[in-house]
Amino acid sequence: MSSETPHIHAEGEHEDTMSKGRIGKVALILSAITCVEFFIALYLVPHQILSYHSANPIYIVLTLLKAFYIVAFFMHLKFEKKGLILAVAVPTLFIIGLILVLTNESHHWLSLR
Numbered sequence: 162m163s164s165e166t167p168h169i170h171a172e173g174e175h176e177d178t179m180s181k182g183r184i185g186k187v188a189l190i191l192s193a194i195t196c197v198e199f200f201i202a203l204y205l206v207p208h209q210i211l212s213y214h215s216a217n218p219i220y221i222v223l224t225l226l227k228a229f230y231i232v233a234f235f236m237h238l239k240f241e242k243k244g245l246i247l248a249v250a251v252p253t254l255f256i257i258g259l260i261l262v263l264t265n266e267s268h269h270w271l272s273l274r
Contacts, residue, residue, distance in 0.1 A: 179234065179237070187230055190230060194223050201219060202216070202220075
């Protein structure tokens with residue numbers, strides 16, 4: 162019976178980190194961010210309140226915010242050790258930087274034509 166006690170305790174710790182309330186809260190946050198994206202795409206941009214050039218960086222930031230919540234809570238990365246978080250976060254930041262640099266470079270090449 163003592164061999165079952167640590168197993169139950171480990172499950173209890175995991176349940177405390179991701180309770181139903183926390184899952185619901187994260188789902189509401191993700192839904193709210195998606196609603197903001199739809200509002201920008203379906204109302205602000207077509208009514209020319211916000212230009213395409215202004216909306217695109219906002220979409221990118223909101224999408225990265227949603228990705229953070231998904232990775233942190235649903236993939237349980239928030240509850241991992243700092244080394245694992247850095248092993249995932251640092252390459253991701255470099256990839257995002259590379260995408261930004263390549264996007265800027267592509268605009269340069271398009272302007273040459």
